Amino acid sequence: xxxxxxxxxxxxxxxxxxxxxxxxxxxxxxxxxxxxxxxxxxxxxxxxxxxxxxxxxxxxxxxxxxxxxxxxxxxxxxxxxxxxxxxxxxxxxxxxxxxxxxxxxxxxxxxxxxxxxxxxxxxxxxxxxxxxxxxxxxxxxxxxxxxxxxxxxxxxxxx
Amino acid sequence: xxxxxxxxxxxxxxxxxxxxxxxxxxxxxxxxxxxxxxxxxxxxxxxxxxxxxxxxxxxxxxxxxxxxxxxxxxxxxxxxxxxxxxxxxxxxxxxxxxxxxxxxxxxxxxxxxxxxxxxxxxxxxxxxxxxxxxxxxxxxxxxxxxxxxxxxxxxxx
Numbered sequence: 001x002x003x004x005x006x007x008x009x010x011x012x013x014x015x016x017x018x019x020x021x022x023x024x025x026x027x028x029x030x031x032x033x034x035x036x037x038x039x040x041x042x043x044x045x046x047x048x049x050x051x052x053x054x055x056x057x058x059x060x061x062x063x064x065x066x067x068x069x070x071x072x073x074x075x076x077x078x079x080x081x082x083x084x085x086x087x088x089x090x091x092x093x094x095x096x097x098x099x100x101x102x103x104x105x106x107x108x109x110x111x112x113x114x115x116x117x118x119x120x121x122x123x124x125x126x127x128x129x130x131x132x133x134x135x136x137x138x139x140x141x142x143x144x145x146x147x148x149x150x151x152x153x154x155x156x157x158x159x
Numbered sequence: 160x161x162x163x164x165x166x167x168x169x170x171x172x173x174x175x176x177x178x179x180x181x182x183x184x185x186x187x188x189x190x191x192x193x194x195x196x197x198x199x200x201x202x203x204x205x206x207x208x209x210x211x212x213x214x215x216x217x218x219x220x221x222x223x224x225x226x227x228x229x230x231x232x233x234x235x236x237x238x239x240x241x242x243x244x245x246x247x248x249x250x251x252x253x254x255x256x257x258x259x260x261x262x263x264x265x266x267x268x269x270x271x272x273x274x275x276x277x278x279x280x281x282x283x284x285x286x287x288x289x290x291x292x293x294x295x296x297x298x299x300x301x302x303x304x305x306x307x308x309x310x311x312x313x314x315x316x
Binding site for chain 2: 103109110111113114115117118121122147148150151152153154
């Protein structure tokens with residue numbers, strides 16, 4: 001239940017006129033950004049954007065450089081561990097190796113396997129072309145593969 | 160508890176008894192014609208390197224005049240060739256089988272020696288005829304040597 005009391009309205013504290021105007025000025029909406037302030041903000045934003053662009057570019061180049069260095073290091077490591085991996089052989093040489101005709105007599109027989117096995121056993125220099133299975137090493141697996149090809153008579157691959 | 164234990168023992172005895180019984184059952188007998196027409200045999204391959212050290216050999220073996228199936232290939236009698244040689248397990252003896260081996264050691268046979276034993280299954284009543292051709296025979300310097308090969312069928316089962 002509401003009741004109007006004229007005596008109580010008179011008791012409310014009165015806000016000074018100056019304070020009221022100051023408060024009104026403080027909260028009045030901005031009417032516009034000064035041109036100087038606008039240009040300063042724009043310059044600052046452009047500078048910040050340019051810095052960010054430069055940083056991003058630097059990060060990209062650094063990443064690419066690191067990847068290249070890692071690839072080079074891996075290649076060097078492979079070359080040191082398995083020198084025959086990266087050594088180049090002539091196409092004809094590779095073809096012979098793929099087939100297993102080590103002595104080049106035009107057919108694969110047990111003598112091809114024997115020649116490779118003897119070189120391995122006697123620690124003689126190994127021809128990279130003898131890497132018949134292509135795993136980067138000339139070893140007993142290549143000997144076995146050549147021998148299996150020598151005796152292969154059924155349908156299908158010898159491996 | 161005692162009852163459970165007795166039940167467990169009973170079940171165990173029944174199971175073990177069943178297993179033993181299934182083992183001692185005689186194998187199913189083949190019809191007389193089938194049983195008599197299949198036999199197992201072996202074929203010995205003997206190489207004579209004629210005084211030269213036999214470092215590597217490769218020969219072809221063929222069977223004719225009977226249905227012969229390859230069962231396996233064993234090594235020879237000399238320590239250098241006691242391991243099973245290389246061969247194609249899927250080879251068909253009616254066509255040909257290639258058998259080969261080498262040894263890089265110093266102790267090599269220089270005289271007639273059995274280099275491989277080919278295990279075969281012969282079907283039918285015909286007597287197979289075997290023939291062998293020596294393709295490669297080399298000394299330890301990988302040079303060809305004059306050698307001869309002969310094959311003979313071992314005792315049949």
